[in-house]
Amino acid sequence: METLGFLMEGFAVALTPYNLMFALLGAFVGTLIGCLPGLGPANGVAIMIPLAFTLGLPPETAMILLTSVYAGAMYGGRISSILLNIPGDEPAMMTCLDGYPMAQKGRAADALAISAIASFTGGLIGTVGLIMLAPILAKFALTFGPAEYFALFMLAFATLGGITGKNPMKTVIAATIGIMISTVGIDIATGTQRYTFDILELYEGIDFILAIVGLFAISELLFFVEARIGGGRKKMSVGKITLSFKELVHTIPTQLRGGVLGFIAGVLPGAGASLGSFISYTLEKQVLGKKGTFGEGDIRGVAAPEAGNNGASSGALVPMLTLGVPGSGTTAVLLAMLISLNITPGPLMFTQHADIVWGVIAALLIGNVLLLIINIPLVGFFVRLLSVPPMYLLPIVTMVAFVGVYSISHSTFDLYFMVAFGVGGYFLRKLEIPLVPIILGLLLGPEMEKNLGHALILSDGDWTVLWSSPLAIGFWLVAGLGLVLPTLVGPILRRRMRAALKEGPVSD
């Protein structure tokens, strides 16, 4: 059981007071980010990156901080789903279905408590799955050659839109734009200046951190300005917890099923947390059938999707940590942090940076416990924050993003670039070009080019090497499916999700 040994070492890293403090901070900030209007998990983690830099954190602490934020955001998203019927983030959408009816029946506190517990169970199952699966996958990934990696990157891009994605062509375009941006600067292999236009600041390429912060944070601000939803919401009270122990025990099978399903959805390319919570909810509805009162405030209808999306969020870390290929926006942002810490993600990370990998995994376990602890008594505090009007909040968040980016380089040139990315991001989002493939392209572009080069040098310029091994062919096939399936299955799935949302007493 060498895994257990590594895990113990991971705990030794994560349990130092310094790292524990940052895990707690991350869990707190993450919940905040999850529940605040207009701050999604990817967005929130992106803003934290420059801050982690300026704090001068050691790599393992920085990663622990960000993964805690990530886990926390998944907890926070449910609060506004339950109280306001507005999902705090996309995966929390399904929680509205039974959470809001429960709140209307005066059981808001119970819904919040059970969803926190289900989140904990889901997160725990997901993390245990991560611990078991990741080392195996990492060992397997060591056998990949450059051609397999190149095919794997194609797979990652092709499936990024997800099965529910709208227009796969737009994913392709977005990914290409991202990779194109990553080619700016001096070519690593030959020293040729590419697209630098003799501007000194461009020689080292475009820093993806400012691109990410600009694309997410600034475009979000612009969307809020356009929608003019600056006003706050009325204050809410949650009431007392009346949840009985019997009810809690009653939901345990639901939580376990939800967590496992969510984890699987998280690991698989193209599924992600939203689908994880959707599958968990629908399955639960079918398993329990007539015995449940789904859609009218069934307690298991709150537990299932929450366990699902937290299981999925841990599952999504598996491909990111073992292969260096993230499957979602937030894990892409975590990858950005790893790359900027000069850590090459991928299977070698498990041997070369075992302390970081296992520290992060242990921090996830600890983080889940911390989150459960702070989420039950402090829920009233987070609820109060829901009524902070975005018109004050978003400008401050934008300012923090400015400060973060400025304090990395102390150059206003970077800030102009960030604003430009923000404006560009606004237009692209308006045109329904997804931003996550752009980010992934920015991050993976250099690796893709390097692997392509290696593969072609090894084969003496023979391009067929890219699809000559069975594994590579498999990747190409899945990539192809990833682009074709959304056009075939996507409309049906999307309709179902929408139908499920409409069934519930959503409007009142």
Added chain:
Amino acid sequence: MTGAGDRILGLGLLVLAVAYGWAAQQWPEPFGGAEGVGPETFPTILSVVLVAGSLYLMIKPDPDARWPVGKSALELAISVVVLVVYTLLLEPLGFVISTTLAVGTLSWRMGGTPVRAFLTGLISAVVVFVLFNYGLDLSLPGGLLEVN
């Protein structure tokens, strides 16, 4: 005309893709002679992919999004100008003053009352300034308020 947004984007991307691909062909051969893979190989592939993508956009555009007109568009333009001016003034005016102005203006334009908006700006600016400069030992520009 429906799909105008996607068509314009497609046209823009087509121009970009061609220019990007063309530029890649102009680089001098790297020292040591041409090999199977040069600095231009990867960009050339990308430009071909983007040409295909942009043509697809122009041929099969999605329905148009609703674009802001009139007042919303003006507010958006104001916000972008505020961000640019903020960047411009950050170093000469110093962090506290420029942040108060920027956050205040944004909050005000998003619907806050002027007094509360600028007060929010001032408070957040001072808090962040103190936190960064004294708590974290990072220097944000003091500007006009610099005490020597």
